Amino acid sequence: MLAVDDPNLAETFLTRYDHQVSAAVTLVFTIGLVIVVNRLLGRIVARPGVRDVLDLHDPRVDTRLRIVRRLVVATIAVIGVAVALSQFTALDRLAASLLASGAIVAAVVGFAAQRSLGNVVAGILLAVAQPVRIGDLVTVEGETGTIEDMGLTYTVLRTGADARLMIPNERLASSIVRNDTIFSRSIVAEVSVWLPASADVDRALELVALEAGEGMTAQVVEMTPEGWVRLTVSGTACPAEERFAREAELRAGCLRRLRAGGLLADEGQESPHGGRSYTR
Template structure:
């Protein structure tokens, strides 16, 4: 039988000590190239194929899942490449064997160290499947209002109307209380809350506000310190909500003051309740 074919390391004239480092670097480069190719393929061809299969524009649900699956596959390729690279060293093999021998301890230590990261990853998978938020949705989370810019493996990115980026860990998002204004429809109603003291003629205030705005005006809540009027306008697009609610609130307050129905200085309890809205 003839001699075995020379390997790439033989052709390069690498010594036995150099070979593990060479193959380790080679596997990492191959893994990164594969990850890049998959990412580019999903970004272009995968998106085009999804649009073709849906017969029109790509839905928010499909877009969110496509992004998440793409990143999950890329991460898996990179992790596999790192494992192959480390496997070229004999010391790593002995370390892996010893860790497997004490698997319970290793699993406990690793799980504790990566608890937050794994929790965010699991929460990200659940968000991608159940989709309480989708790319393009307008949501409110812990007093932050904005558009879902991206749902990644560990974090969800919001873009506020002021073009700021808010980064929320997926575990916190999955376990918190979230308001999604565009989960079922792409427009939302304007709603303004106005607090008035009980001394104000409520019927007259409702009639004045309805005459001024043409909106539906109702008593939404009563408290010992005052009552809350709700002024509901026509649906608007989410990006315009903040600006148009501010304009509507200003019109309502100006008209109430002009008719003597809104005190210049509200009672302390009413002011506090208004600040909480």
């Protein structure tokens, strides 16, 4: 019988790959914990009694709670990955050498904050300051829609065409935002009508005012050097979620009345935005 003199041959799989196994177990545990915590928080806030106690019907509370929930999940994931990586001695030596140089650490942190952490920081600031909230009707860089969701890095804007715009939080925080529902959930639908300066503007105002209804306004707000006049027509107040439908109805009604009154632009004459008479 041959004797085994080399002790390395007797090492078990777990002993030889203890760091890798520990890292894998840590990652699996972290993934499981993230899933459990995320679902648990979701179920807790979905309970009617909890929603009433926390006043989740308030957009401000709902917005903050969503950011906090995602921040908790992200923190657990980051800690779990860090613990898993710490199982490798080679990475420990690499980390020690990097930590020895403050300039390198500062450069790495600065680069990460500019690219990735910048959006996270902006998301937290948006949740605290709340210039926009879940359900608000806003206009950002010419795009109008309803805030559907706010994450740590991106905010989801649902447009009137039911499209979704993903806006980086850092960009949203630094942009000029028009929020139509920050103080009231009811808004006034408003559309613009472009007419050539040669048209009977007084007659046009009378026609569109009839479409807007009693107590509403129709006025001239702009005249371009190219000879175009812009009228704004304000309809009746409506809930924020009905704004797009109400504006579409008001826009179509204004066009019908102007067409019936013979006030559309002449053939071949284009508005500032293309086409003949233009509404938006």
